[in-house]
Amino acid sequence: MIVEVNNLKKRYKKQLVLKGINIKVDSPEIIALVGPNGSGKTTLLNCMTNLLSFQEGDVKVLGKKHTDANLFYDVSYLQDNRILYGNLTGYDHLKFVCSVQKIAVSKIKEVATRVGMETYLRKRVRNYSLGMKQHLLLAMVIINEPKLLLMDEPLNGLDPTSALNMRKILLELYKDGTTIIVSSHNLDEIDRLTNTIYFMKDGALLKESLQDIAKKKYLITVNDIEKAKKVLNDKDISYSITDQYQLGFEETDTELQCFIDCLNDNSIMITDIEVQKVGAEKRYRELFEEELSS
Numbered sequence: 001m002i003v004e005v006n007n008l009k010k011r012y013k014k015q016l017v018l019k020g021i022n023i024k025v026d027s028p029e030i031i032a033l034v035g036p037n038g039s040g041k042t043t044l045l046n047c048m049t050n051l052l053s054f055q056e057g058d059v060k061v062l063g064k065k066h067t068d069a070n071l072f073y074d075v076s077y078l079q080d081n082r083i084l085y086g087n088l089t090g091y092d093h094l095k096f097v098c099s100v101q102k103i104a105v106s107k108i109k110e111v112a113t114r115v116g117m118e119t120y121l122r123k124r125v126r127n128y129s130l131g132m133k134q135h136l137l138l139a140m141v142i143i144n145e146p147k148l149l150l151m152d153e154p155l156n157g158l159d160p161t162s163a164l165n166m167r168k169i170l171l172e173l174y175k176d177g178t179t180i181i182v183s184s185h186n187l188d189e190i191d192r193l194t195n196t197i198y199f200m201k202d203g204a205l206l207k208e209s210l211q212d213i214a215k216k217k218y219l220i221t222v223n224d225i226e227k228a229k230k231v232l233n234d235k236d237i238s239y240s241i242t243d244q245y246q247l248g249f250e251e252t253d254t255e256l257q258c259f260i261d262c263l264n265d266n267s268i269m270i271t272d273i274e275v276q277k278v279g280a281e282k283r284y285r286e287l288f289e290e291e292l293s294s
């Protein structure tokens, strides 16, 4: 198990800000944490990384209790840039991370090049722009090649080239087995990174209700649409007609197989399948309709 959060509740005085969060991640994934301001994303990440205590529930990370000091080597957390020291250089920050994580300093140059900060590595952080600070934060959390990477708003201030580079790095880490949980308000960038979104609202995860929302739309072209309509109607499988030869189908991957089997069993030839992802923004709109209309 990579992450297991059971009934996590967090209060600030009388305000319950996390209302019983449950998460289970058992194989590497990229998960986006999306929700309105104040919905509890940062609080959840801080509780998971033991930066904040909580009143109820428990958290396990990589099979260990989240307070286990050994996790420090395998888990990284990108927080906001207030953790940086203006008087120190980027190199100083990375050297510090190397010394506490027991990593060879020779990795610094490599990671600086990877995130694109080699030209200002030796400059003091107080002279960095917002985006430059984000580059440094990214370098600090990937230098140890973590098994779990948590990120709170990593895209703040990044220009399109840097955002693209960050995406490339995150996808490479994921390919090498890192699980990434990233909170972000940038829904376009989320769409490019992952289709797994945990929506948060008022301290609760709306993940479960997502099953009711189609994540993908399939446009399926067939050789005999009239016959296809008849067999689908007979089987009570819903669809839409998108053009003369094309059926639209909004469902999960498993049910797509039923749709295809139904056509195959009736000798209807599928000549093309186009997948249209239902984007994070549309899913956000459906979940937060009330807030958006008020």
Ligand SMILES: Nc1ncnc2c1ncn2[C@@H]1O[C@H](COP(=O)(O)OP(=O)(O)OP(=O)(O)O)[C@@H](O)[C@H]1O
Pocket: 012, 017, 035, 036, 037, 038, 039, 040, 041, 042, 043, 044
């Ligand atoms: N130190 C604190 N003391 C009291 N309440 C707090 C504290 N930090 C956060 N909160 C409250 O906890 C709730 C969740 O805040 P949190 O920062 O986790 O939300 P968020 O989803 O990360 O928001 P944003 O998208 O704006 O970053 C909010 O109601 C906030 O006011």
